[in-house]
Amino acid sequence: MWKFFHKLASPPHFYRLAATLIPWFAVPGLVFIGYGAYAGLFVVSPDYQQGDAFRIIYVHVPSAYLSMMAYVMMAVGGGIGLIWRLKLAHAVGAAAAPLGAAFTFLALVTGSIWGRPMWGTWWEWGDPRLTSELILLFLYFGYMALRSSIDDTAKADKASAVLALVGVVNVVIVHFSVEWWSSLHQGQTVFKKGTMDADMRIPLFAMLIGFTLLFGAMLARRIRTEVLFRERRTRWVREMILSPEGDK
Amino acid sequence: MNTPTPQQPGIFFGLLAIARRDLLLAWKRPGDVLNPLFFFAMVCTLFPLAVGPSVEQLTFSGPGVLWVAALLATLLSLNTLFMSDHEDGSLDQLLVSPQPLPVLALGKTIAHWLISGLPLVLISPLLAMTYHMPSAVMGVLMLTLLLGTICLSLLGSIGAALTVGLHRGTALLSLLILPLAMPVLLLGANTVSLAAGNEVYATGIWALGAYAIASLSLAPYATAAALRISNE
Numbered sequence: 001m002w003k004f005f006h007k008l009a010s011p012p013h014f015y016r017l018a019a020t021l022i023p024w025f026a027v028p029g030l031v032f033i034g035y036g037a038y039a040g041l042f043v044v045s046p047d048y049q050q051g052d053a054f055r056i057i058y059v060h061v062p063s064a065y066l067s068m069m070a071y072v073m074m075a076v077g078g079g080i081g082l083i084w085r086l087k088l089a090h091a092v093g094a095a096a097a098p099l100g101a102a103f104t105f106l107a108l109v110t111g112s113i114w115g116r117p118m119w120g121t122w123w124e125w126g127d128p129r130l131t132s133e134l135i136l137l138f139l140y141f142g143y144m145a146l147r148s149s150i151d152d153t154a155k156a157d158k159a160s161a162v163l164a165l166v167g168v169v170n171v172v173i174v175h176f177s178v179e180w181w182s183s184l185h186q187g188q189t190v191f192k193k194g195t196m197d198a199d200m201r202i203p204l205f206a207m208l209i210g211f212t213l214l215f216g217a218m219l220a221r222r223i224r225t226e227v228l229f230r231e232r233r234t235r236w237v238r239e240m241i242l243s244p245e246g247d248k
Numbered sequence: 249m250n251t252p253t254p255q256q257p258g259i260f261f262g263l264l265a266i267a268r269r270d271l272l273l274a275w276k277r278p279g280d281v282l283n284p285l286f287f288f289a290m291v292c293t294l295f296p297l298a299v300g301p302s303v304e305q306l307t308f309s310g311p312g313v314l315w316v317a318a319l320l321a322t323l324l325s326l327n328t329l330f331m332s333d334h335e336d337g338s339l340d341q342l343l344v345s346p347q348p349l350p351v352l353a354l355g356k357t358i359a360h361w362l363i364s365g366l367p368l369v370l371i372s373p374l375l376a377m378t379y380h381m382p383s384a385v386m387g388v389l390m391l392t393l394l395l396g397t398i399c400l401s402l403l404g405s406i407g408a409a410l411t412v413g414l415h416r417g418t419a420l421l422s423l424l425i426l427p428l429a430m431p432v433l434l435l436g437a438n439t440v441s442l443a444a445g446n447e448v449y450a451t452g453i454w455a456l457g458a459y460a461i462a463s464l465s466l467a468p469y470a471t472a473a474a475l476r477i478s479n480e
Contacts, residue, residue: 082473131434138427145423149416158477159410163424166406166470 009086011227012236018220018227025217032210039203047200056114058204062211064107067136070100070215074143075168078161088223090157091230093164094147095222099215101140108133139167153230262347263355270359273332281363284325288368291317292375303380310379311389311440317375318368318393319400319433323422325364326404329356330412330475339412343479349472357405357468365397381444388443388453395456396436402460402467403428409474432459 007013040058047054077093080086111130112122124130143160150156231237257265274281295313299305333339342352372393373386381389407425411417439452 131430135427135430138423142420142424142427145420146410149414149420155477155480159474162406162470162474162477163410166403167428169428 009088011088011231011234012240014088015224015227018224022217022220025213025220029210029213029217032206032213034210036203036206036210040207044200044203050118053114053117056110058207060107060110060114061204062207063103063110064133065208066211066215067100067104067107067133069212070096070103071136071139071164072168074100075161075164078157078164081157082161082165087154087157087230088227090161091223091226092219093161094157095219095226097140097144097147099218099222101137101144103215104133104137104140108137143167257347259348259351262345263351263358266342266352266355267359267362270356271362274359274363280325280328281367284321284364285367285371287324288317288321289371289375291320292378296378306379307381307444310376310381311385311444312437314372314376314379314389315393315396315433315437315440318372318397319426319429321368322364322397322400322404323425323429325360326401326408326425327418327421329360329405329408331417334412334479339475339479343476349475350468353405353409353471353475354464354468357401357471360405361398361401365394365401368397369393385440385444388449389440391453392436392439392456395453395460396432398460399432399456399463400429402463402471403432405471406467406474409471409478412475412478432456435459 008017036058040055044055046052074093074096077089077091077096081089081093108130111133115124115130116122143163146163147156147160150159228237292313295309295317296306299309330339333342343349345352369390372389373383376386376389404421404425407421407428410424411421414420435452435456439449439456442449442452
């Protein structure tokens with residue numbers, strides 16, 4: 001058990017493991033997204049209130065969920081890196097940040113497009129959920145800015161880990177803001193029984209799984225690059241690059 | 249058994265000593281105290297010049313403008329929290345001192361609040377008056393600013409500790425702290441607006457108080473960790 005974790009934390013081992021994992025994440029991820037997108041767009045009948053406009057949830061909900069999961073991942077990675085001094089955990093945080101920012105942006109854009117026909121406005125400042133998601137985007141920007149302005153990687157890792165941990169409070173506020181403040185944004189319906197028809201729900205779950213898997217594949221790829229860059233002066237990287245098989 | 253010997257002063261001694269030192273330093277250089285206050289007053293002046301002097305407009309937007317100005321003024325003052333200590337090497341002395349670093353960080357933050365937060369709270373009614381704010385609401389404004397500036401000083405100390413010694417520190421500090429400060433702004437400004445509209449506003453005060461207590465108990469640890477990281 002411990003041996004597994006020790007091996008996992010070793011950069012060369014993880015570098016190879018990630019390479020084998022990527023297709024296992026990417027292929028099923030694309031299958032799930034393919035099914036979910038097809039079923040969501042063509043099979044599911046229009047909502048009795050929202051018509052066809054609701055179909056954007058098949059993109060909006062998974063990206064909103066990933067925007068928060070990526071942040072939590074960044075913070076957990078930072079925490080593990082600070083406590084157990086695992087460099088790889090910091091690399092996970094560094095790799096997750098731009099992905100998280102991208103999904104946050106996607107959630108904001110799709111939410112805004114959805115809000116136009118439903119609420120009659122592209123943007124509603126009165127809604128805490130929108131505002132908190134925007135704040136989440138700014139937190140990602142802050143994290144990435146802090147990272148890029150410290151040249152020493154080890155120092156940048158630790159400083160940004162502290163920032164990520166402090167910002168977790170905000171992710172909690174994002175999550176509970178729907179209940180805390182009355183808002184335009186609908187309450188959580190996905191995991192509540194009887195609020196959503198099964199026909200509508202199953203493609204959404206497929207999209208959630210597909211997005212998560214695809215996120216995993218992209219993250220693994222980014223971590224590989226991150227590890228390669230951080231370990232660029234080590235022997236295993238040089239040996240790997242110079243070996244006849246190349247980048248394996 | 250645990251009585252502090254002269255060689256090992258207690259933590260309250262350390263807390264008070266560092267706070268006293270920072271206050272003394274501020275007293276010798278009053279510009280550092282006054283500049284954020286002038287900034288606060290000037291931002292509040294800019295707004296009526298930009299949107300026009302109509303009474304309804306100013307009454308309506310007064311709480312928000314005052315709160316945003318207070319937030320920006322606090323941010324401006326945070327820049328110097330650890331800067332001079334970093335430059336003259338006294339920060340290294342704090343790091344190697346036998347006193348627990350979170351306590352010293354708290355002492356510095358308390359001094360910072362007394363220097364920048366409290367004066368801001370005290371002059372806020374004067375500026376609120378120019379926004380035609382009723383005197384009953386001014387009490388609420390002062391109370392929210394009192395709690396809010398405590399939160400902002402503590403949150404800001406984390407950001408100041410993370411960016412100490414960095415070249416692009418100032419802009420970065422804003423980028424790091426503003427997102428964290430937004431919930432405080434939201435609560436503070438909305439509470440004052442509710443009070444101005446004769447609605448129930450107590451919830452906001454309680455929430456701000458909770459935020460202040462939470463940051464009072466947690467932020468010094470984050471600041472201390474950040475200081476150690478920045479000065480490795």
